[in-house]
Amino acid sequence: MAHHCLQCGAELQTTWNEREREACPQCGWVYYPQLKLSAAGLILKNDRLLLVRRAFEPWKDCWYLPAGYVEADEDPSEAAQREVLEETGLVVRAGRLLGGYYFDDDPRGNGFLLVYECRIRDGELSLTPETREAGFFTREQLPRPMAGAGHASAILDWQTGRLEISGATIDEP
Numbered sequence: 001m002a003h004h005c006l007q008c009g010a011e012l013q014t015t016w017n018e019r020e021r022e023a024c025p026q027c028g029w030v031y032y033p034q035l036k037l038s039a040a041g042l043i044l045k046n047d048r049l050l051l052v053r054r055a056f057e058p059w060k061d062c063w064y065l066p067a068g069y070v071e072a073d074e075d076p077s078e079a080a081q082r083e084v085l086e087e088t089g090l091v092v093r094a095g096r097l098l099g100g101y102y103f104d105d106d107p108r109g110n111g112f113l114l115v116y117e118c119r120i121r122d123g124e125l126s127l128t129p130e131t132r133e134a135g136f137f138t139r140e141q142l143p144r145p146m147a148g149a150g151h152a153s154a155i156l157d158w159q160t161g162r163l164e165i166s167g168a169t170i171d172e173p
């Protein structure tokens, strides 16, 4: 896929500038790709973890924490709340940042997944066009396959207690 210059529109060419990079042969503008940032909600009810099953590629049919990309003008914790609502119908409040996961396995680009502890405030768990299944799972009964892009790592860290949750997290609506 060819990239084009943001300054003059010319097609970028691969050059060497400390490392291999794309640059504009006409005006010299250099393309510096950055990691994509996504935010997820880790939501527990009776010590069961909320997971959703993705309806689309990439990661079609894989289970993941409700999550999505952070908009450039959005606080990541608010992105986590927004994505949980969009994907599960649950209104949540994002609390502590529990962990971050670098990933290089997503076809949409490398990124960093932020995982926030979220507590349910309102709403009913419901399916959306993006999610074909949703449910709460115990540590012993986690469904598979799990999505990449940091999700499997985060879910397994919850399973083994490496993602610490503070206090009571039952919070029925």
Ligand SMILES: [Zn+2]
Binding pocket: 005, 006, 007, 008, 009, 010, 024, 025, 026, 027, 028, 029
């Ligand atoms: Zn240019």
